Amino acid sequence: MKTRKIKEGVYWLGAVDWDRRLFDSLIPLPDGTSYNSYLIKGSEKTALLDTVDPTMEDVLMFQLEGVETLDYIVAHHAEQDHSGTIPKLLAKYPDAKLITSPKGKGMIIDHLHIPESKIMAVEDGAVLSLGNKNLEFIHTPWVHWPETMSSYLQEDNILFSCDFFGSHLATTDLYVTDEARVYEAAKRYFAEIMMPFRPIIKKNVAKVMSHKIEVIAPSHGPMYDKPNFIINAYQDWIADEPKNVVVIPYISMHGSTKKMVEYLVSALAEKRVTVYQFDLAVTDIGKLAIALVDAATIVIGTPTVHVGPHPNVVYAAYLANALRPKLKFASIIGSYGWSTKVVDQIAGMIPNLKVEILDPVLCKGFPAETDFQALDKLAVNIANKHEQHHLKN
Numbered sequence: 156m157k158t159r160k161i162k163e164g165v166y167w168l169g170a171v172d173w174d175r176r177l178f179d180s181l182i183p184l185p186d187g188t189s190y191n192s193y194l195i196k197g198s199e200k201t202a203l204l205d206t207v208d209p210t211m212e213d214v215l216m217f218q219l220e221g222v223e224t225l226d227y228i229v230a231h232h233a234e235q236d237h238s239g240t241i242p243k244l245l246a247k248y249p250d251a252k253l254i255t256s257p258k259g260k261g262m263i264i265d266h267l268h269i270p271e272s273k274i275m276a277v278e279d280g281a282v283l284s285l286g287n288k289n290l291e292f293i294h295t296p297w298v299h300w301p302e303t304m305s306s307y308l309q310e311d312n313i314l315f316s317c318d319f320f321g322s323h324l325a326t327t328d329l330y331v332t333d334e335a336r337v338y339e340a341a342k343r344y345f346a347e348i349m350m351p352f353r354p355i356i357k358k359n360v361a362k363v364m365s366h367k368i369e370v371i372a373p374s375h376g377p378m379y380d381k382p383n384f385i386i387n388a389y390q391d392w393i394a395d396e397p398k399n400v401v402v403i404p405y406i407s408m409h410g411s412t413k414k415m416v417e418y419l420v421s422a423l424a425e426k427r428v429t430v431y432q433f434d435l436a437v438t439d440i441g442k443l444a445i446a447l448v449d450a451a452t453i454v455i456g457t458p459t460v461h462v463g464p465h466p467n468v469v470y471a472a473y474l475a476n477a478l479r480p481k482l483k484f485a486s487i488i489g490s491y492g493w494s495t496k497v498v499d500q501i502a503g504m505i506p507n508l509k510v511e512i513l514d515p516v517l518c519k520g521f522p523a524e525t526d527f528q529a530l531d532k533l534a535v536n537i538a539n540k541h542e543q544h545h546l547k548n
């Protein structure tokens with residue numbers, strides 16, 4: 156796509172990656188993504204904010220063909236989907252200064268081998284004058300690396316937030332048009348990379364909100380010309396209290412665990428608990444991450460494989476532990492043929508989750524009446540715990 160004007164002297168540049176389906180060799184991208192870069196032409200100086208993934212560097216270089224001089228390149232974040240084209244830009248604009256946070260400086264040197272002399276580290280609150288436009292740097296660490304920062308264009312009230320508030324969404328829309336679609340994409344993004352840092356994100360949200368913001372311009376997905384939409388969503392996601400939600404990731408080999416999962420889902424639904432059931436053999440792991448943002452309880456369903464849990468369940472438990480959702484309760488249900496250690500093994504895999512373990516239910520072979528009675532008891536236990544905490548759906 157060509158360069159697009161946002162305001163006088165402020166332009167969107169970047170690349171829309173319609174067909175990318177995996178990020179970090181880990182995160183599913185059902186809707187592609189974009190790498191947004193922004194050009195600010197002040198009356199005296201010109202700055203480019205972030206670059207694009209090196210796989211799409213030609214798109215950015217084409218957009219910059221008519222730009223004779225670049226005085227500054229701002230790297231809000233050292234991850235390569237935004238910083239990866241910086242070496243090529245510095246070759247084209249050898250006099251440009253690269254601006255980073257103090258932590259970003261070392262990380263850019265480590266990742267891109269850029270000479271230290273090219274880099275200017277800026278403190279929190281520093282203001283860069285471009286003549287008639289002033290860019291204020293706001294340190295916003297851990298959204299989602301330790302060096303991340305945002306910047307604020309004072310005259311136009313635009314917050315350039317990089318990954319913060321971003322969404323993996325390929326679109327031709329400059330601004331959000333379909334809020335429901337962007338909500339899901341932004342929540343997926345939050346769940347997969349931001350969620351482990353909820354306490355510090357809370358501080359960062361408060362910090363940027365002390366500025367008058369008319370537009371939030373992230374580095375992925377469309378811009379927000381109604382910033383409260385995404386700020387309110389973030390405030391909901393980072394709130395301390397979870398919701399009246401149970402997430403059940405499971406695997407079934409011969410139907411026993413699946414039967415138990417279906418029974419428990421039905422029992423919980425009757426008690427007005429919202430439940431999300433994920434068959435790990437086929438599920439989009441991003442959907443599971445989204446559900447974990449709000450969940451109060453996780454129930455892991457697994458058959459027994461060589462005494463332990465199924466490997467797909469191990470993956471899901473590891474992921475849930477790494478993402479550190481605000482879960483309060485956990486349980487394990489499943490089946491075994493002759494012996495099992497799945498409860499101890501799974502419980503040992505989730506030390507980051509500060510959860511109370513509720514009585515597990517394991518059946519030998521196919522579930523019998525006593526197993527269903529135990530599942531009824533687990534459903535009552537979960538519903539009561541949620542009610543005691545006054546959790547809302």
Ligand code: FEO
Binds near residue numbers: 232
């Ligand atoms: Fe979009 Fe953390 O990079």
